[in-house]
Amino acid sequence: MGQLPPELHADVARVGRLSSVPDVLTILTRLTGMRFAAVARVTDARWVTCQVQDTLAFGLQPGDELPLATTFCDGVRLRNQAVSFGHASQHPVYRDHPSPKLYGFESYVSVPIRLDDGSVFGTLCALDPEPRVMDAPLVEKIELLAQLLGAQIQAELRAEQSALESRQARSELGRVGASARLREEFIGILGHDLRNPLQSMHAVVDMLSIDQLSQRQGGAIRSLQRSLRRMEELIDFASDFARGIERDWLQLDYGNGSDLLDALSQVVDETRAAYPNQVLSAHVAIDEPVHGDAIRLAQMFGSLMINAVVQGQQSSLIKAIAVTEQGRLRIEVCNLDGIEPRRLDVLHASTHVHTAGRALPEVDLGLHMAAQIAQAHQGELRITSGKDGTCFHVELACQRPRARMQLVDNRSTLA
Template identity: 40%
Template sequence: MTEDFAADVAAIGSIPIMPTVLDTVCRLSGMRFAAVARVTEDRWIACAIRDEIAFGLAPGGELPIESTLCHEVRLATTRVVIDDVVAHPVYCSHHTPATYGFRSYISVPVRRADGSVFGTLCAIDPEPRRLDVPEIVGMFEMFADLIGQHLAALERTVASEATLLDAQRVAALREQFIAVLGHDLRNPLAAIDGGMRLLRKTPLDDQALRLITLVQASVGRMSGLIDNLVDFARCRLGDGLLLEREHVEIETLLRQIASELQVDRPDRIVDIACRLDAPVTCDRRRMAQLVSNLLGNALTHGAANRPVRVSAWAEGGWFELSVANAGEPIPPGMLPGLFQPFVRGPQGPRGEGLGLGLYIAQQIAEAHGGIIEATSTPAETRFTLRMPLPE
């Protein structure tokens, strides 16, 4: 038996009601051998068997296709019913009854979802049986349809699983590519940044200094995009974000990030207010990345003539950080999926970003045991980080 037909035998064997179907058709018809067979142009293969006459066939066993009547059922795609072959005008001299020693026979086609014939539900008995009546024929056809429906459901499940597996493989390759790409982009970016630092040490006019400042600001943004790409791939590939916790002066960190982001936005105002009695225990680099993503998002999408307000405070064992900006509110329909990867809000004047900033920020928050929530009204759009403080 080939691999393909082994799968067909296994498919029929996996149908939970199969033993009950064969038992029922035998009991109600009086037949003592029943089978579901896979029938092709040149093969007859037993998939499920109920045998009370010691016929000697088991699932996976074969009969020569030319020795069966199921071949004719497959070709005609209709049933064959014989109460007593001796009295039957067509099959009384047929070689099949003589070969297998039966006098009564019934076979109905089992069809796939597309209408093609998978095989048959058939039964034989050495004695004559009253089969050609609506009750018996209807029962066999009903069970044949039921088997076909189970096969169709199984095929849909297998197809869905194959599609899902393919999608998972493609996603894994894509994320591995992103990780490698992000890693390989760091070297030329570091070279550009190093070159700009060396140029700053040479005598330059004001225009050249401004150009260097713009290039370094672009390098900073590119570095942030690469960090987001690599972190996205790391999260999706299952490695997660690793934390190195330490005591961090949050206000100092906030002012440093704001200064860096204002290099190429000198006209933007960032108001920072903190109410912290002690350093916050967290991962300094990751917290800086979170703040940079939230603040950069606010500067990009917020009203250019209004300040961005950053607040941080700690009380009751919790740390909270909020970033708020004025401007057009986020459409309500976008809020539920705002932290999903590659989701981008209404574009600011630059139209920059990959749509990963908020996703990475949320992953950093979750790695710290916290969460980021977003609210947006005509008055302001606010992102708030809330996370527990280690005792």
């Protein structure tokens, strides 16, 4: 990244961590027909590439710079409004402008990426050497994409600020006193600071999906929607996990299982709706009373299905079973095409409770919560993999255990 100052290095890395940026750039190129699109950090002195999609071989990579004076983006930043045209050489304002001639483009759009305080982080821009149709409704759609990016960058900034304050709190208050305060702050961030930007992102993506889109554009929108749903699920899991840490155990609300069939069936329907292009074969038959927490068991079932979907190939066949047999509840979710071995290591690690004094390995939080729920019901989450695919297995007694095991001690996982 050359001689970028640390704060600009951090901005480039921050945008690079956002999983939605490639999808946003794909949508932008397909909406406009332009073959170069980028997210740029723009200050009063510098123009820096953060992420790029380039089928023109324009040559820019993250961290690369252009002289600010040779771009339209400084004007976009100063005026806080978009610049766009479809045919530079015939445009009454831009036909004599040096930038299109310098970089060899005819069509162009640049819109500001705004943060919550109204400041401009940078621009979302696209260009092409060929003329393209560029009108006000199209610019409005691109501004919605920039709004989505602004919300995600703001959320990332909040998370970084929270982490900094957490480190300071540990130093000032000591480990024990800081932990309680940090848990409260963390739960607050999950419940408000992260959910609010997600709601804004959902609104933007939903507005984009209203219009008639090509198959490719629709695919990119659906990919964004899946990412947003996955982010919501992870926030739910993390919030649950943090509350469990706060109490030192996972609380279960035992019932007689009368609502378990409906809860599991609903999770199947929600998973199918969230991943409409996935082939999901499901069989749910709860014919015996199950003394357990229906909401938690449904959460576990959903987590297993989601992992079977997202950890494998997009076209994989998923088979899900939840049945009662001879006094046992058996749950099995399989990706019949299997999951890559390098991901299996993470998934296996996620099913274990880790002992104090050992470093916590990389885990999938949703699957880790599923393992905790299984253990709280005196069951066990197992993973098998072979020629018939990769399967998640849980089996537990339908009757409530005599020990009335309602609590799972999570303290050993916090080392």
